[in-house]
Amino acid sequence: xxxxxxxxxxPGDRPCKFNKLEGRICTDCRDYIxxxxxxxxxxxxxxxxxxxxxxxRTTSILPAVKKVWPGCSITWVTKRNSVPVFKNIDMVDEVxxxxxxxxxxxxxxxxxxxxxxxxxxPQSAPLATLVGSFSKHGFETDSQGxxxxxxxxxxxxxxxxxxxHLKKAxxxxxxxxxxxxxxxxxEKGEIQLRLVxxxxxxxxxxxxxxxxxxxxxxxxxxxxxxxxxxxxxxxMDGFVELINYLYGVVxxxxxxxxxxxxxxxxxxxxxxxxxxxISTGTNNDLRTFFALLDIPQVVITGDTMALHAATALKKRxxxxxxxxSYHEIEDYGRITKxxxxxxxxxxxxxxxxxxxxxxxxISTQMVLDAVLSAFGLGLA
Numbered sequence: 390x391x392x393x394x395x396x397x398x399x400p401g402d403r404p405c406k407f408n409k410l411e412g413r414i415c416t417d418c419r420d421y422i423x424x425x426x427x428x429x430x431x432x433x434x435x436x437x438x439x440x441x442x443x444x445x446r447t448t449s450i451l452p453a454v455k456k457v458w459p460g461c462s463i464t465w466v467t468k469r470n471s472v473p474v475f476k477n478i479d480m481v482d483e484v485x486x487x488x489x490x491x492x493x494x495x496x497x498x499x500x501x502x503x504x505x506x507x508x509x510x511p512q513s514a515p516l517a518t519l520v521g522s523f524s525k526h527g528f529e530t531d532s533q534g535x536x537x538x539x540x541x542x543x544x545x546x547x548x549x550x551x552x553x554h555l556k557k558a559x560x561x562x563x564x565x566x567x568x569x570x571x572x573x574x575x576e577k578g579e580i581q582l583r584l585v586x587x588x589x590x591x592x593x594x595x596x597x598x599x600x601x602x603x604x605x606x607x608x609x610x611x612x613x614x615x616x617x618x619x620x621x622x623x624x625m626d627g628f629v630e631l632i633n634y635l636y637g638v639v640x641x642x643x644x645x646x647x648x649x650x651x652x653x654x655x656x657x658x659x660x661x662x663x664x665x666x667i668s669t670g671t672n673n674d675l676r677t678f679f680a681l682l683d684i685p686q687v688v689i690t691g692d693t694m695a696l697h698a699a700t701a702l703k704k705r706x707x708x709x710x711x712x713x714s715y716h717e718i719e720d721y722g723r724i725t726k727x728x729x730x731x732x733x734x735x736x737x738x739x740x741x742x743x744x745x746x747x748x749x750x751i752s753t754q755m756v757l758d759a760v761l762s763a764f765g766l767g768l769a
Contacts, residue, residue, distance in 0.1 A: 391416055392415055398521070431462070433458065433461050433464070435464070435506075436467075436527075437465070437507060437508060438468045438471070439471065441675075442696070443563075445694065447507065448475075452581075453573040453575070453576065454480075456574075461502070466485045466486075466493065469486040469487070476583075476676060477585050480581065493516065496520060497516055497519040499521065500522065501522045502523055503523070503525075504524070504525045505526050505571045507571065510536070514529055517530075527570050559717065562718060579701065580700055582702060584676075584679060589680070591680045592683055606639060606641055606642040608685055608764075609644075609682060609684065609687070609699070609704075611688065611695035612628065612648045618712075620738065620746065623691065623709050623748055625658065630753040631753050644667065645667045645668075647678070650671050653671040669682075679702070682704075686763075687705045687706075692713045703723065706724045707725045707727065709756070711729070711734065712738055712739075712741070714735045729747055729751055
C-alpha cells in the first residue's frame with residue numbers, strides 16, 4: 390500500500406476521514422487531491438465566529454501560532470460584528486466575515502496547512518470540514534453532518550459542553566483549553582487588542598472634555614451584560630452603595646459608566662442619582678468602546694465582553710462571577726475574581742429562581758475591598 394502523504398485530506402497524525410469512516414486506502418481513493426502550496430507559503434485558517442468576547446479572547450493564540458509557525462500567513466473567519474476586533478492586529482493577514490457567502494465559498498475551495506476551529510458549532514463546522522488541510526484541530530462534521538471533535542483534546546472540550554458536572558469541575562482557563570485544542574504550547578499569550586491613532590485621539594478628547602487628567606483615581610464600571618445573560622448583572626442597589634461610599638471616602642476619584650443600548654436604563658438611573666457620574670455613552674461602535682475603556686485604571690465588570698477588552702488593554706479588572714466559570718478566566722496577574730460561596734455556581738443558566746441568586750449574594754463590601762486594594766488604598 391502506498392501512503393499518499395501529499396493528499397490534502399491526510400492530517401499527518403491519524404487516519405483521514407475517508408479511511409476512518411469508509412475504510413478506504415490511498416491507492417483506490419477517489420477523493421485524493423494533491424496539496425499544492427504554490428506561492429502563498431505556510432497558511433493557517435482560524436474559524437471562530439462568536440460570541441464577540443470569545444472571539445476577542447481567542448486572539449490569545451496568535452503569539453503561539455506565530456512562534457510555532459514563524460512567517461505563516463493567517464486567515465480568520467468570524468461574524469461581521471467581530472471583524473473590528475482585528476483592526477491593527479498585524480499578525481492576522483486576512484479577516485473574512487462569515488456572512489460574506491462568496492468569500493467563504495472561496496475559502497472552502499482553498500488549501501491550508503493548518504485549520505483551527507475550536508467551536509463545536511454546527512454553523513461553522515461544515516466550513517472546517519470542507520477546507521483542504523494537512524492538519525485540522527478542533528471540530529468538523531461527520532458524513533451525516535453532525536459535529537464531531539477532530540482529536541482527544543477537542544473531545545475533552547466537547548464533553549464539557551455536554552455535561553454540566555464536567556464544566557463545573559474544570560479548572561483550566563479558556564486560553565489554556567484553546568491552545569490545547571490547537572496543538573499549541575501555552576505560555577499565557579495576551580489577548581490581542583491595539584488601538585489606532587484615531588482611537589487614541591478619541592480617548593484623549595474625552596479625557597479633556599471631562600477634565601479627567603485632574604482625577605487621581607479613575608474607575609470604570611460596566612453596569613450590565615448582554616440581553617441573553619441578565620444573570621451576569623450585579624444588583625443595582627450594590628452599585629448605588631458602592632458609588633456612594635467611594636464618592637464619600639476616596640478624594641480625587643472619578644467614575645465612568647460603560648454599557649450598550651441594553652444598559653441605557655441602568656446608566657440613566659445611576660446618573661440621575663449621582664450627577665457626578667460620567668457616562669461614556671450607550672451607542673458607541675465597538676472600537677470607540679475600546680478607546681473609552683482604555684481611560685480608567687481599574688474596571689469593574691461581569692463576565693462579559695468588557696472583561697476581555699479590559700484585560701487586553703491591561704487594566705486592573707474586578708470581575709463578578711455567578712453563573713459562569715471563574716476558573717476559565719485567565720487572570721494574567723491583573724484580575725480580581727469575586728464570587729459567592731454557593732454550591733450551584735457555574736450553572737450557565739441565563740436566569741434563576743433562587744432568592745437571593747448568586748450575583749445578589751456578592752456583597753458591596755466584597756467589591757469595595759477589591760476596588761480599594763486595586764487602587765492601593767487598603768481595606769475599608
